[in-house]
Amino acid sequence: MxxxxxxxxxxxxxxxxxxxxxxxxxxxxxxxxxxxxxxxxxxxxxxxxxxxxxxxxxxxxxxxxxxxxxxxxxxxxxxxxIETDLAHLREDMLGILQGHGGRLSVGVIMGAVPLLTEALSRLLEKRPALSVEIVEDTSGHLLTLLDEGRLDLAICRTSISQRPHLYDSIDIHDEQLAVVANVKHPLAGRKRIALPDLANFRWVVYSANMPMRLLLEREFHESGLRFPLYLLETTSAFTTLSLLQRNPSMVALLSVDVARFCTRFGMTTILPLQLQSRSEPYQLVSRSNSVLSPVAKLFVEEFRAAPDAR
Missing domain, CATH: 1.10.10.10 (Winged helix-like DNA-binding domain superfamily/Winged helix DNA-binding domain)
Structure with missing residues (x-):
């Protein structure tokens, strides 16, 4: 016992x-x-x-x-x-004693990575000695890390939780989605395509019940189409891009910000498909009633001051 x-x-x-x-x-x-x-x-x-x-x-x-x-x-x-937490404690204390620095642990879902990097870059200009830990994962796992005190903040969605009241959140960005593929995809040269044109291609998708996956399923349902059977499920942006690079016939659904970043460097192309559904906005999330560190408060202010903040 x-x-x-x-x-x-x-x-x-x-x-x-x-x-x-x-x-x-x-x-x-x-x-x-x-x-x-x-x-x-x-x-x-x-x-x-x-x-x-x-x-x-x-x-x-x-x-x-x-x-x-x-x-x-x-x-x-x-x-x-516990050893790691003590090391982080020492970093925070050292930053406070020296009047700068500090430490920030932040989680982020894949689609919000560009948003995070913009805000973080602005913060690092003001706090160059800041130590930062970034964890990229699904909303569900990031909320678990928040519950455990492993993260100060997370950019994710609380709607996937059965207990969203446990979190404080602010909407920070409306997500737009895009369908991406290899630059050599058979439909890459089209000026306009419809969802039926992509029904028979293999999709790289998020796992079941994830917001982006649910949106894609809704698109197929409202178009009267059967959802693709032969899927590749992953939450990794790198895995998604690697699969698209290796397989010119595959397609994937990404946030517009990530899709534009990848397309800018020639890794993918955005297919001209107009999606009808709207996804949920990104949220900046913390534990309800938690006391944020001074550095975490500064990070929140970067989003409040951003031009596209909601």
Missing amino acids: LPPLSSMLSRLRLKQLRLLVALADHGSLLRAAEHVGLTQPGASKSLQEIESALGTELFLRTNRGLEPNDIGHCVIRYARL
């Missing part, structure tokens, strides 16, 4: 968490002990104290050394996160 959280907090020490990470990295109690400045008996005692505090064994004792069990892998993962 796992002990209560209060017991874990009172018994665990940071040096013990360092030992866990070292054991995972080295697989040897002796080498892990040397890494954290303990004797081997001291490391063995410390490991026993950790397992006692958590109420379960974390490692399998084998002829090859110590191997984490399933619970051990879980605990080590969080021990690494």
Whole structure:
């Protein structure tokens, strides 16, 4: 039976968490002990104290050394996160003491990457010593990272959450979508095309229930067309572009901002298809009732001051 959280907090020490990470990295109690400045008996005692505090064994004792069990892998993962958080804490403190810098963790969905880079570039001109972590992922995963305190802010959509009231958000940009393809696509030279012209091509799409995927499904439904059967699903912009580059007959749906960026460098072409549906605007999202850092507040102001801010 796992002990209560209060017991874990009172018994665990940071040096013990360092030992866990070292054991995972080295697989040897002796080498892990040397890494954290303990004797081997001291490391063995410390490991026993950790397992006692958590109420379960974390490692399998084998002829090859110590191997984490399933619970051990879980605990080590969080021990690494705590180490990372402390490193970020030090960066933030150093920035405050020096009167500049600081640290910002921000998430972004693929279509909003150009929007993020514009705002971030303006902020970096004002805060050149700023450290920034950017996480590109789906809205669902970015909201999870916000919940866990791993992100300060995210540019995504709260509509995919079953609990949107947990977030504060402001609409910052109306998304427009475009169908893109390889520059050698069979329809690339057309002046105008309709959705039936693309019905038999293979599509690179977002996963089911994602806003962009739902919009595309709605377009096919309202046109009286069956949604394509043979799909390639990905949330990665790089994967999408790589597939289009390798397969001239494929098509994909991207935000206009991303599509124009790729087309400007000759990676893709925008097909002349007029979409009827409108997508949801991008939102700048934070945890409800959370206290934003000074740097995060400055980032929010970059969007409020932008000419296209809603």
